[in-house]
Amino acid sequence: MTEQDYKGKKVAFYTLGCKLNFAESSSMAHRFEELGFDRVEYKDEADVYVINTCTVTAESDKKSRNLIRSAMKRNPNAVMMVTGCYAQLKSEDIAHLEGVDYVLGSGEKMNITSYINNLQKNETPIIRITDHRKIKQFFNSYSYGDRTRTFLKVQDGCNYFCTFCTIPMARGLSRNDSIVNIVAEAESIVGRGIKEIILTGVNIGDFGRSTGETFFDLLKALDQVQGIERIRISSVEPNLLKDEIIEYVANSKHIVPHFHIPLQAGSDEVLVLMKRKYKVELFANRIRTIKTLMPDAFIGVDVIAGTNGETDELFRESYDFLLGLDFSQLHVFPYSERAGTFALKIPHVVPVNERKERVQRYLDLSERKHRMFYESQLGTIRPVLFEHQKKGNRMFGWTDNYVRVETGWDEQYVNQLVAFRLEKVNTRGHVEGRLMV
Ligand code: SF4
The missing domain is CATH 2.40.50 (OB fold (Dihydrolipoamide Acetyltransferase, E2P))
Known part of the structure; x- marks a missing residue:
């Protein structure tokens, strides 16, 4: 079968998890389209199904399994390709599911179309996983065609190894493309008439590990791209969101006053258990600097409820810290046990019901702060x-x-x-x- 023979064949994608996965799915889908495939909805009958998985919670693992089953019911002859973080970490589990043909780890995403193999199903699933320490490739991606804004991937992987997190094992170590190449991608995005770019990665503040450049340099270079109307930074670790970056954003015409900063816990004791690289005081200072320079800035904060070691008292400390903080919204995650993480060894396991209650308390707080932020903007x-x-x-x-x-x-x-x-x-x-x- 030649490439032309894929004309009229159908591919369907389902993407779970983060913006990075959305950017990568978009790039994978465009590669399929270049081979002649038409993209259809996941709920429709297709010749190839691709699931780009996530493994941040046990819930997302379960969802991936259900998605495989439902697609195989729709078309048992379809080629089923599973990639993403869950595929990287639990390839054998996925390979045992009925109908799966390929399990492709994080290092193989960019090569996905080389596995189409004339749309033949495999008797035994093919598993291709690269050890996370050896994933060196950077799969350039940006989303287009499906949203008004685009997610531009500028960095991948992480070297931090926070005790609760599997992402470094799932995506590999921190790496990036050069500023010159990312600027060229931004120019091509502008050429498509897209007005807003959202910078995306696992730990984008850590940009530059592969090239010796810095995230600050990247921001300054992107800010100069002709025709770019808006740049949104997305999530940056608090220790990496330096004052010079905040000051630059405050004076930039294109980088918008919107920050997303992962706190994870508002207690120094829990932050130490998590092996985070800052104390709550640094976090509070970052928020103060942002609000002093940009009083109207939106600040989203990630927090995890019920991590191992978070006693009732430490949760209260965390909650009180957040109560006094001038943020605009919380992104709340219940702690979820992940195989292979150091957090499993931390004593004091918070019962699941208690985790849910803590999540709810954070969500209520988030709703109040969000409302207050919106109301503060009325009249502007x-x-x-x-x-x-x-x-x-x-x-x-x-x-x-x-x-x-x-x-x-x-x-x-x-x-x-x-x-x-x-x-x-x-x-x-x-x-x-x-x-x-
Ligand atoms: S900074 Fe921590 S939480 Fe974020 S991806 Fe890296 S290891 Fe995971």
């Missing part, structure tokens, strides 16, 4: 990038500082940055107001 005029998505007769977009905006549909504003006066929070939790045109 902010630039909104409107999206293609249409629901009923409504359109949606994000302000630079990450307020979700909703208004009446008007095609001429799709993918346009428009000044918008924020007036009220509606029942869906979105902000309505007036286009200032």
Whole structure:
């Protein structure tokens, strides 16, 4: 079968987990399209199914297994390819599932189309996993065609080995492409008419391990790309979000005032158990610096509830720390035991019910802070990038500082940055107001 023979064949993707996976799925899908495949929805019948898995929680592992079963029911003759972090860490478990043809680890994602093999199913699944310490390739990716904004992958892997986390084992050590190449990708994104780039990676503040460059240098270079309208940084470890970066963002025309900072626990004792590289004081200082220089900045914070070692008292300490912090939203994760992690050896296991209660308390706090942030923005005029998505007769977009905006549909504003006066929070939790045109 030649490449041309894949014309009219169908490929369906399902992506779990982080923005990085979304960027990589998009790049894999475009490679399939270059071979003649049409991309269809995962719920439809396809000739090839690709699941790009995640393994952050036990729940995502279960979801991957269900997705394999459901696709095989739809078309038992389809080629089933499973890749991503779960595939890297639990390849044998996946290979035992009925219908799986390929289990491709993190080092093989970029080669996925070389395994199509005339759409033949395998009697025995083929497993290709590279040891995480030997994954050297950097699979350049950015998403396009499916969203108004693009996720541009600038870094992969992590050298931090926090005690609860399997990501370094799943994705390998920290690596990146050169600033010159990433700038060229950003230029090609601009050429596609995309207005907003979201910088994506596992530990993007650690950018430069492979090239001797720095994340700060990358930001300055991207900020100079002609035609780029918005750059959103996404998540940076607090120890790496240096004051010079915050000051630069405060003065940049293109990098938006939106930060996402993983705290994980608001107690120094728990941070030590997690082997995080900062104390709560540093975290609080970062937030203060951001808010002093950019009072309207949106700050999202990751936190884990019920990690091994988090006693009732330490949870209270963490909660009180967050209560006093000027953030805009929490991203809350219940602690989930992951095989092979050091956290399993930490005494004091928090019962699952208690973890759920702690999650709920954080979510309630998050909702209150989120609401307060939105209300603090009412009466201001902010630039909104409107999206293609249409629901009923409504359109949606994000302000630079990450307020979700909703208004009446008007095609001429799709993918346009428009000044918008924020007036009220509606029942869906979105902000309505007036286009200032
Ligand atoms: S910084 Fe820690 S939590 Fe984040 S990916 Fe690396 S090891 Fe995991």
